[in-house]
Amino acid sequence: MSTKQNQKFEVATQLTKLGRDPAEQFGFVNAPLYKGSTVIYKTMDDLEHRRSRFTYGTAGTPTIANLEDAWTQLSGAAGTVLAPSGLGAVVLALLSTTKAGDHILMPDSVYRPTRNFCNGMLARYGVHTTYYDPMMGAKIEGLVQPETSTIFLEAPGSQTLEVQDVPAIVAVARKHGVKTIIDNTWATPVFFKAHEHGVDLSVEAGTKYLGGHSDILLGLVSANAESWPALRATYDSMAMLPGADDCVLALRGMRTLHLRLKEAERRGLEMAQWLQARPEVSRVLHPAFESCPGHENWKRDFKGASGLFSIILKPGYGQQDLAKMLDGMSIFGMGFSWGGYESLIIPFDCGQYRTVTSWKPEGLALRLQIGLEDVEDLKQDLEQGFARLGSA
Template sequence: MSSKQNSCFNVATQLTRLGRDPGEQHGFVNAPLYKGSTVIYQTMDDLEHRRSRFTYGTAGTPTIANLENAWTQLAGAAGTVLSPSGLGAVTLSLFSTTKSGDHILMPDSVYRPTRNFCNGMLARYGVTTTYYDPMIGSGIEALVQPNTSTIFLEAPGSQTLEVQDVPAIVAVARQHGIKTIIDNTWATPIFFRAHDHGVDVSVEAGTKYLGGHSDLLLGLVSANAESWPALRATYDAMAMLPGADDCVLALRGMRTLHMRLKEAERRGLDMASWLQARPEVSRVLHPAFESCPGHEFWKRDFTGSSGLFSIVLKPGYTREGLARMLDHMAVFGMGFSWGGYESLIIPFDCAQYRTATSWKPEGLALRLQIGLEDIDDLKHDLDQGFARLK
């Protein structure tokens, strides 16, 4: 079904139809899995002129194209490329908008591996990075340099969940001819349509909610018409593509993405409200809560919230107590990533690597991913944990 035909449906319906065509699949509901490297040409002339929809495995397969096309329509983009991980998607996007001698602006709340890539790989290639307060809004104009090529955003921010004023920053970027990239993993295009807000390139870790089952690593990068040629050229030069099996898992995850996100939103809000009332908790960092920096921007620009948020404990608790709490959780696991069916909890402290802002919370901080377990079991597990904390 064409993009125009699909666009007349609401998003939940679109997700059941994107990236497949039973009419071309002998009536089967799901598209077949294509795995391979070599593409056979019928004539020498076809071979010499690369006259084929798919020229070689690194240029894509029907399976990869199904996911690319589906995500392009969902994100409202001109095109999408894939990578084997969310970080791979970040690096692809930055390589597509920078060259040696450029300067980029990066929020201080950005995903730490993205920061490491800027401070390491990009710096080696002569790209300099200035970190900025994620709440700077239109004030970011004061940080623009003559060689600034890219402003990166992440809304909400990693771990501390600050929601940026995306339209204000995009307006400054457009005024100066600067490209904008956003890491939109937390909201996905379901809750925030980045390209509709003027962002040039949108990055998604499909590892999280698109996969939904903690069993694949995947990145997606979508771009508007202006930025699409450079992004595709960068992708073609690097051939950093995922395996076809992972694309099938992602397409399967897409069918239930809306339903799972809405349930993650419901559960996340329930758990965050319960935690806000706990005597051990000082504040909740959840974009839907007024205590979260940038809540007003979330309320204005986003259509929902997912199941990842953080809390800051009241002063006085120790790391030893925290270890007693976390080491013996019965339901919550300790592990990185999120967006899967299992609930996760990790401590964090970004004071050591933030450079544009100071992270000085009043107490210890925890990030929680709310999964699909019974809510009462999750609350009981935390209640027991808080008892050990004391």
């Protein structure tokens, strides 16, 4: 089905059609899995002129192309490239917009591995990073320098869930000829169309909601027409592509992405509201809550909320109390990911590494990923955990 034909449908229908063509697959519903390195050419002339849709395994396979094409259509982009992880996608995007001597702007709330890449490898290659308050909006113009090539956004922010004013920052970037990149993993293109809001490159950790089952590592970068050639050239020069099996699992995950996101939204909101009423909880950090920084931006620009949010406990609890709570959880696991079917909970303290904004919450902070377990069971697990917290 052509892009134009597919775009007339709602997103739930689109997701069932993207990245497959039964007419070219002997009638089978799903596309076959292609694995390989070598591509055979019919003639020497074809070989010398690289006359083939796929020239070598590092240039992609039909399986990889199916996922790239599907994501391009879903995100409304000019093209998509893949990476073996979400961080790999961030790296590809940044390398396609920067060169030695450039300056970039990075939100202080950014995913910590992205910060580490900027402070480490990018710095070694002569790219200077300035961190900015994610809530400064159009005031970011005061930080733009003649050498600024890129403004990076992450909405909502990692762990603390601030929702940036994307249109305002994009307007500043366009005024100064600066590229914009957004980490859109929390919302995915289902809940936030980054390119429709003027963002040049959109990064997604397909490890999370696209995969949906905690069994793959995958990154995706989509680009608008202006930024697509540089992104593709960067990708081709590195051959940093994922395995075909992971692409097949991602395509399978795409079919239920909308259903799982809507269910994650419903469950996440119910759990967040329940936690807000708990005596142990001081406040909830959730973009759909009016108290969350940038809530008005979320309400204006986003079509939904996923199942990841954070809470701040009331003062008085210590690390030993928290360990007693978390070590005894029956359903919630402790792990550094989200977007899968299982519920997760981790403590965090981003005050250790943020450099521009102050993170001094009134109590200990926890990030929760709400999975597909029964909500009442999840409440009971947390209730028992809070009892251990209080008894300690």
